[in-house]
Every structure is written in structure tokens, then in C-alpha cells.
Amino acid sequence: MTVLVIAEHDGRMLNGATLNAIAAAGKLDMPVHVLVTGADARPAAEAAARAAGVAKVLLAQSPQFDDGVAESVAAQAVAMAGGYSHLFMAATAHGKSVAPRVAALLDVAQVSDVIQVVAPDTFKRPIYAGNAIETVRSGYPVVVATIRATAFDPAPAEGGNAAIETVAAASCDRCARFVSREIAVSERPDLGSARVVVSGGRGLGSAENFKLLDPLAEKLGAALGASRAAVDAGYAPNDWQVGQTGKIVAPELYVAVGISGAIQHLAGMKDAKTIVAINKDGDAPIFGVADYGLVGDLFDAVPTLTAALP
Structure with missing residues (x-):
């Protein structure tokens, strides 16, 4: 069994929450692979390869992945899912957009907002605005889960030396296409x-x-x-x-x-x-x-x- 972490990045560096998702995947004592998608994402793939605990990085490059369009990323994840027992994403706005699409296409129930990995099929997550903690067990052949970044210390960004393997971009003819975005620029920390x-x-x-x-x-x-x-x-x-x-x-x-x-x-x-x-x-x-x-x-x-x- 192997875990596939779907990376979030800006084209150069990984989003910090992806390092938390990698750390959560490491709790399973399985090989951890990272999927990096993008129009020009080689620098992000190299950053993922340097993260401690990553065994392999899969790089899918195509204009359809420009700006991380959720439908395209989900289609790529589903195309890769056959070789994996777990698909993890950070519970960010992007992860919460991609993960339900992946779960729906695989016809499995998603495990959301994981704060503890108990076993390969068992996880803890908060409910009722965090006033109760629920233990859930997945009975599906593939576990699709979002990881609450604040519950796991991030994997070290340096120290790894994973191989980068280029994979073909999955077809997504009816996917949404990125047009433009407005970014609020601030000198303050994120x-x-x-x-x-x-x-x-x-x-x-x-x-x-x-x-x-x-x-x-x-x-x-x-x-x-x-x-x-x-x-x-x-x-x-x-x-x-x-x-x-x-x-x-x-x-x-x-x-x-x-x-x-x-x-x-x-x-x-x-x-x-x-x-x-x-x-x-x-x-x-x-x-x-x-x-x-x-x-x-x-x-x-x-x-x-x-x-x-x-």
C-alpha cells in the first residue's frame, strides 16, 4: 500500500499545508508519493522531492493545470488512483475543492479534516465546531482524506532526495478552464x-x-x-x-x-x-x-x- 499526497503549490514552492499532509501520510508507515500538477511545475516538483519522507514525486504538466483548476487536478488524481490505497490533500480551500471531486469520481466517501491517523482505515476528525472528536473507519478500497494542517507538524522541507517521474496528463475535455484571478497583495504574513x-x-x-x-x-x-x-x-x-x-x-x-x-x-x-x-x-x-x-x-x-x- 502507498499514499499519494496531492500537492498544492505556486509553481515554485509547495504550500506549507502540503508539508503537513506529507507528515500525516508518514504516520501510515507506507511509502509516500507526491503528485505535482501544473502548466510549468518542475520547480515545485523539485521542492517536493527535497521534502523529508517523500519516496517519489509524480509530475504532470499541461496548460490544463494552469492555476490548479480543481476539475483538472481531480481528473489527474483519479487517473493515478489505481496504484494507491490513500489519497491525501491538505484541508485548504484548494484541497476542499479537489477532494470531493476525487471522492465522487472514485465513488467513495471522503474523510474530511483529519486530525489524527489511528490506523490505515481509521481516523479522528472534529465535529460540532470542534466540541466533539469523531473516530471514523473507512471501508472503501481507496481512502480519500483532507488533512487539517494545524494538527500535524510539517515534514521538513529539506532532507529528502526523491526521484521525479514525469507522467502523462489525464484527459479532461469538459473541465473548467482558468481565465484570470485577482490576488490581494499584502506585506503582512499569510x-x-x-x-x-x-x-x-x-x-x-x-x-x-x-x-x-x-x-x-x-x-x-x-x-x-x-x-x-x-x-x-x-x-x-x-x-x-x-x-x-x-x-x-x-x-x-x-x-x-x-x-x-x-x-x-x-x-x-x-x-x-x-x-x-x-x-x-x-x-x-x-x-x-x-x-x-x-x-x-x-x-x-x-x-x-x-x-x-x-
Whole structure:
């Protein structure tokens, strides 16, 4: 039995979450292969070959894979699936788009958001916004699973020396085609992989007030995040949303400002190593998971904290 990890990349480097998926695959004590697809993905394949624990890299190159179109990637994964017992993807937006298509084409039930590999056919995953952990057993000949990146330490990006094998691109005549995309450019760290995250909630009151977090994030070298309530109110862009329907993060430090701590939000950040909460409501649920809490007016507390930092 062999595991195939479907890589996510930018054409040059692997997405960090793919290294977490490789680490999860390594828990099975089976050979780990990595599938890299792209219009010009040789550099990404070379990066995958250097990852520790990878036995082989399969490189499929074709214009149909431009920008990682989910249908094309899924068709390639299905074409390769005959030789594999497990197909793993990171539980990113891309992985969550590709994996259901792969599972449907293989006529198997997908195992979503795996946080622990118990056995080759048995996995643990969170349910009810992380308030319960479910153990599931797959009875299918191929296990298609998405891996929650925050639950596994990433495989080392260097130290491997896997062979790269070029494979033919699978036919996908009726697949979607990439036309264009708009990318939000930011000098701040990526929210999904940042070491420090500063998040704001509805307590900030307005988009203008949300800017109060900028100096704090600047001093901490942090990514900016937001609760769903803040995003829905228009205080912050959608790609800043942290929570069950946003991004799952597990930084070294998570600073929650004006966030009450609804279950939906806690599901996205409670695995952070250290959580600091600032809220005027001492009974806010966020204090139940916080390592450090400050009850007070955030409009006084945040500038004071920012000024005190070196």
C-alpha cells in the first residue's frame, strides 16, 4: 500500500499545508508519493522531492493545470488512483475543492479534516465546531482524506532526495478552464501560516476602528484576522476571516481583540499555542480558552499595549 499526497503549490514552492499532509501520510508507515500538477511545475516538483519522507514525486504538466483548476487536478488524481490505497490533500480551500471531486469520481466517501491517523482505515476528525472528536473507519478500497494542517507538524522541507517521474496528463475535455484571478497583495504574513495573528471582532465597531490593530500587528510582525461578525459587518475583508467557515489557524500567538468567542470562531483558533484576549465583557466565552485575558476598554488597552512593545 502507498499514499499519494496531492500537492498544492505556486509553481515554485509547495504550500506549507502540503508539508503537513506529507507528515500525516508518514504516520501510515507506507511509502509516500507526491503528485505535482501544473502548466510549468518542475520547480515545485523539485521542492517536493527535497521534502523529508517523500519516496517519489509524480509530475504532470499541461496548460490544463494552469492555476490548479480543481476539475483538472481531480481528473489527474483519479487517473493515478489505481496504484494507491490513500489519497491525501491538505484541508485548504484548494484541497476542499479537489477532494470531493476525487471522492465522487472514485465513488467513495471522503474523510474530511483529519486530525489524527489511528490506523490505515481509521481516523479522528472534529465535529460540532470542534466540541466533539469523531473516530471514523473507512471501508472503501481507496481512502480519500483532507488533512487539517494545524494538527500535524510539517515534514521538513529539506532532507529528502526523491526521484521525479514525469507522467502523462489525464484527459479532461469538459473541465473548467482558468481565465484570470485577482490576488490581494499584502506585506503582512499569510494568515494561514503566520507565527503571530492579531484578530479583531465586532467590538471594534467600524472598519475605521479596525485600523487600530495595524500598529499592534506591525510591531508583532503579525497577520491580521477577523471574526465572522466583523467580516459580515464589513469591517474586514473575507479572506481575513478566522473560524469554522473561514481559516483554521494555530499560530504561536493569537491576540483576540473585541471578539466575544462564539463557537464558530473558537473552532478556527483554539489550537494556538498562546491566546491573549482583550474584551470589555469579563464573561465573554473567549476568556474560557485564553491563556491571558484583559478585561477593559479595547480603545485604551490596544494603544497602551502597542506603545509598551519594543
